[in-house]
Amino acid sequence: MTVSIALFTADLRVHDNPVLRAALDGADETVPLFVLDDAVRAAGFDAPNRRAFLADCLASLDEALRERGGRLVVRRGDVVGEVCRLARQAEARDVHVAADVSGFAHRREDRLRTELESDGRRLHVHDAVTTVLAPGEVVPADRDHFAVFTPYFRRWETVAPRRPLGAPRRVRVPDGVREGELPARSAVSGVSPGLARGGEQEGRRRFAAWLSDGVDAYEDRHDDLAGDATSRLSPHLHFGTLSPTELVHRARERGGAGADAFVRQVCWRDFHHQVLAARPQAAREDYRTRHDGWRRDxxxxxxxxxxxxxxxxxxxxxxxxxxxxxxxxxxxxxxxxxxxxxxxxxxxxxxxxxxxxxxxxxxxxxxxxxxxxxxxxxxxxxxxxxxxxxxxxxxxxxxxxxxxxxxxxxxxxxxxxxxxxxxxxxxxxxxxxxxxxxxxxxxxxxxxxxxxxx
CATH class of the missing domain: 1.10.579.10 (DNA Cyclobutane Dipyrimidine Photolyase, subunit A, domain 3)
Incomplete structure (x- = not known):
């Protein structure tokens, strides 16, 4: 029996997930894995609101996998170390993961590839999982990325994204793999009192409701502060409980000015990802310096x-x-x-x-x-x-x-x-x-x- 690992990161869903699909197609059994990364907390990015929402997302993902005969395996610690340890225990030959654009993610990916290859295993990195188009898929003639949104959007619109994938019917997890403990929202302190619920089921419910009763008015009302007429789907895109590719396909199928305006906003997200992929230092340094002498007040x-x-x-x-x-x-x-x-x-x-x-x-x-x-x-x-x-x-x-x-x-x-x-x-x-x-x-x-x- 061959075994693969589907390493979930910002793609916490079973619908339209190329990472999960490739892992399932490439082996007899698959370990769906999420690692609660110590480095995220050490870097100060483990904010209570995102930690609570993540707990919802992981519980939802585990439920969806169990409905298909599988389960989510959770580990805590260094991602590279935990993945390699589990790969050896389960005798997994291949590890699949979504591409990411941050410098942190690139360094982690390089470490993981090196460690796996030294142990005779392979890392497969999949594009167009967390964005509609992969960063670098459309570029101007003389540069490695678009620096202005409008020309990027014009090119982006001409490229047909991949077709969305259905959710798998069956997930077979090897016997003997310890599941680990899912985090709980209730254990997180300092959470905003009005924080929305997370998870793929909630994201799909919210998107379906908004697509049928909201998107048509989006172009006219998206700036109405009191009207609250935006989709509120950004948390689900951030955690990948919704696929941006599926959202674009379904919005285009719906059609109309509101759907077009929504697709343009999804493109803004792709635009920023391709900028950061090309210029990782823009996360902390001016992309175009104005030589500001900022005040400290x-x-x-x-x-x-x-x-x-x-x-x-x-x-x-x-x-x-x-x-x-x-x-x-x-x-x-x-x-x-x-x-x-x-x-x-x-x-x-x-x-x-x-x-x-x-x-x-x-x-x-x-x-x-x-x-x-x-x-x-x-x-x-x-x-x-x-x-x-x-x-x-x-x-x-x-x-x-x-x-x-x-x-x-x-x-x-x-x-x-x-x-x-x-x-x-x-x-x-x-x-x-x-x-x-x-x-x-x-x-x-x-x-x-x-x-x-x-």
Whole structure:
């Protein structure tokens, strides 16, 4: 009997999983394996919200495998060491894993390949598992990656992605392989109280519901803060409980302007992955330096983290993040612009805070979105500043989003909720809410001068 290992990473699903399919097709028996990586915790990326969501995902994956006669095998420790140890115990000839783009993942992959080959075993790395197209599948004529989204999207649209794979009917796991202990959400402390449930079943339920009753209005409503009309599928894409390839196929089958707009957003995710694959240092260094002399203002940065800047739409977004471990995309843009351009604080400060809380936080999307909004990344308008008052009037005109997340302002009616410092007399005195930490004009002038525009 031949044995293979399907090493799950950010592909925690049985539907449309090329790693699992290849492992099953290439051997008589397969060990579905997930390793709780000590290095992730040591590096500070083991945030409570992601750890809790991961526990849901692993429980869901184990359930799906058991329905097919298999089970999930869980180990803790160094991924390379645990995989090689299990390969020897199970006499597995081949190990299958999804490709990843971070420098950390590449180093781990290189170590794993070297160790396996020294023991007479093989590592198979599969592309287009966590993205629709593999990084590097479409490139410009004179560079190793696209640095601007629009030309990337034009090329990306012309390439037909692989066809989605069905879930396997049967998974045969070798006898004698110890299962290990699944982590439990209940054992994780410090979790945001409104954190959503994870897992493939939940992700597929959410996508099916949104595809039938949400995607059609997506183009018109995706920036509506109070309307909450986005798919909320980003955590499931991050953990791979949903396949981006399957999402694109099904959205295109649905058709329409809303589905097209959704597919474009999935492409943004592919775009960031191909940038980071080509420039791994962009996770911590400016992709395009502006020679910024970022300010260190701990008091203002703390006010931003706590949702106490005095600008209600920014504070609402930050409080949503704290409560749900997730934030509306328009809110992310506003919060990021305020920190980096109005307060002129280093984008890495914001990126670090987001990674501490975001259930969908990953290196490619988090770091490069922060660089985009800070003007140090791929944005072709690096000095653009999002005015929180203008944005609030446009995307939360009657203040419903603010009142939902900033209860101090719940009794302020209409659009006046966005400028509480303008309230007079007792109306202002009765509200325990701070005045703005900085004037918008002052912040804009400081930023433009720092960038050499004024």
């Amino acid at each position: 701990d008091e203002a940065a703390d006010a931003w983290r706590e949702g106490r800047t005095g600008y209600p739409v920014v504070d609402a977004a930050m409080r949503q993040l704290a409560h749900e471990g997730w934030m509306h995309n328009r809110g992310r843009l506003l919060a990021g612009s305020f920190l980096t351009k109005t307060l002129y604080v280093d984008w890495r400060v914001g990126a670090r805070h987001f990674l501490e809380l975001l259930v969908d936080g990953d290196m490619a999307n988090n770091q490069l979105n922060w660089q985009w909004v800070a003007g140090t990344g791929t944005d072709t308008r690096p000095n653009r500043v999002l005015n929180p008052l203008t944005q609030a009037k446009r995307f939360d005109p009657d203040g419903a989003y603010v009142r939902r997340w900033v209860p101090e302002l719940a009794d302020v009616e209409g659009g006046a909720v966005h400028t509480p410092w303008k309230l007079a007399g007792l109306d202002r005195a009765g509200i325990d809410y701070p005045d703005p930490v900085v004037g918008l004009g002052e912040g804009l002038d400081r930023f433009l001068r720092a960038r050499g525009v004024r």
